[in-house]
Amino acid sequence: MLIKLKKALDVKSSEITKKEVFLNRRKFIQSAAAVSGTALLPTFVNESFSATGKKFRNLHKTKYGEAEKLTTFKAITTYNNFYEFGTGKTDPAQNADTLKPHPWTIEVAGHAEKSGVFNYEDLIKPHRLEERIYRMRCVEAWSMVIPWIGVSLADIIKRLEPTSKAKYVAFETLVDKEQMPAQNQQILPWPYVEGLRMDEAMNPLAFMAVGLYGNYLPSQNGAPMRLIVPWKYGFKGIKSIVRINFRETQPNTTWNDLQANEYGFYANVNPAVHHPRWRQDMERRLPQTLFSRQHIETQLFNGYGEQVAHLYNGMDLARNF
Ligand SMILES: Nc1nc2c(c(=O)[nH]1)N[C@H]1C(S)=C(S)[C@@H](COP(=O)(O)O)O[C@H]1N2
Numbered sequence: 001m002l003i004k005l006k007k008a009l010d011v012k013s014s015e016i017t018k019k020e021v022f023l024n025r026r027k028f029i030q031s032a033a034a035v036s037g038t039a040l041l042p043t044f045v046n047e048s049f050s051a052t053g054k055k056f057r058n059l060h061k062t063k064y065g066e067a068e069k070l071t072t073f074k075a076i077t078t079y080n081n082f083y084e085f086g087t088g089k090t091d092p093a094q095n096a097d098t099l100k101p102h103p104w105t106i107e108v109a110g111h112a113e114k115s116g117v118f119n120y121e122d123l124i125k126p127h128r129l130e131e132r133i134y135r136m137r138c139v140e141a142w143s144m145v146i147p148w149i150g151v152s153l154a155d156i157i158k159r160l161e162p163t164s165k166a167k168y169v170a171f172e173t174l175v176d177k178e179q180m181p182a183q184n185q186q187i188l189p190w191p192y193v194e195g196l197r198m199d200e201a202m203n204p205l206a207f208m209a210v211g212l213y214g215n216y217l218p219s220q221n222g223a224p225m226r227l228i229v230p231w232k233y234g235f236k237g238i239k240s241i242v243r244i245n246f247r248e249t250q251p252n253t254t255w256n257d258l259q260a261n262e263y264g265f266y267a268n269v270n271p272a273v274h275h276p277r278w279r280q281d282m283e284r285r286l287p288q289t290l291f292s293r294q295h296i297e298t299q300l301f302n303g304y305g306e307q308v309a310h311l312y313n314g315m316d317l318a319r320n321f
């Protein structure tokens with residue numbers, strides 16, 4: 001049976017008066033301990049993952065993005081979309097210090113052999129830690145080049161052993177009004193949810209980021225772990241993930257639920273398919289200055305077509321946008 005993780009975590013110590021609440025909390029702690037202690041998770045110790053605020057060590061450099069000019073750390077960490085902390089671009093950097101990314105647990109549910117509640121360290125640690133420089137393109141027509149640290153999403157998924165029934169994988173962000181104050185407002189339906197078709201999730205480019213510029217993810221960028229799908233618009237890159245659910249049917253996604261005619265499930269970067277309210281064939285590469293507007297042409301699949309175009313063979317991308 002899967003534990004209602006959020007219920008247990010939402011309980012403030014001042015509210016733990018009823019025996020029932022106390023027992024639920026105990027149950028959660030025990031089950032989390034049971035999962036993290038079992039043999040299914042190799043207890044491979046990699047100090048580079050210890051959550052002490054130290055820089056990552058043993059980083060595997062990859063070929064991804066070698067020739068790219070990086071966006072500044074300042075722009076990457078002060079111009080954000082993370083509506084759980086407000087809708088303004090500078091709100092996340094100003095407000096996200098209420099997030100407590102350590103300790104962190106992730107519930108794995110649905111059609112997989114290894115379901116249950118995982119500690120963040122147990123989910124991430126067994127995998128090779130890589131640096132990958134990816135171009136990121138927001139649906140609002142700005143873009144950045146970000147040196148992410150993280151692990152291959154396919155590696156994580158393989159270890160969770162999805163069954164043949166798993167055709168999609170869905171992700172959910174934390175819901176906690178104290179850690180994410182803008183969740184007190186009905187800006188979006190919470191939790192923020194996203195998903196991928198299984199073959200998209202297994203593509204070698206799909207990545208679970210845990211850091212950037214050699215350090216842990218700043219909270220405003222989705223600590224402690226967030227999805228990176230560089231050939232899709234930024235909103236697919238769901239932040240601060242607490243749940244991974246292997247499904248037989250296509251999951252709901254936040255922006256598609258909200259405005260289906262503007263935001264599709266696939267959300268592949270496509271200069272030929274415009275958003276109803278603005279064009280998608282150009283983008284502003286951040287940071288912009290007065291002297292350099294940095295307007296550049298948007299590329300199909302954000303320039304990653306060679307690696308991902310085959311996933312959409314035979315699909316009409318203007319219909320499946
Ligand atoms: N939980 C959550 N994830 C989210 C969002 C959000 O509002 N909430 N915004 C998305 C959008 S629209 C973009 S462009 C990227 C921005 O990521 P960045 O701030 O790290 O550049 O995060 C995505 N992930």
Ligand SMILES: [Mo]
Nearest residue numbers: 138139234235
């Ligand atoms: Mo976005």
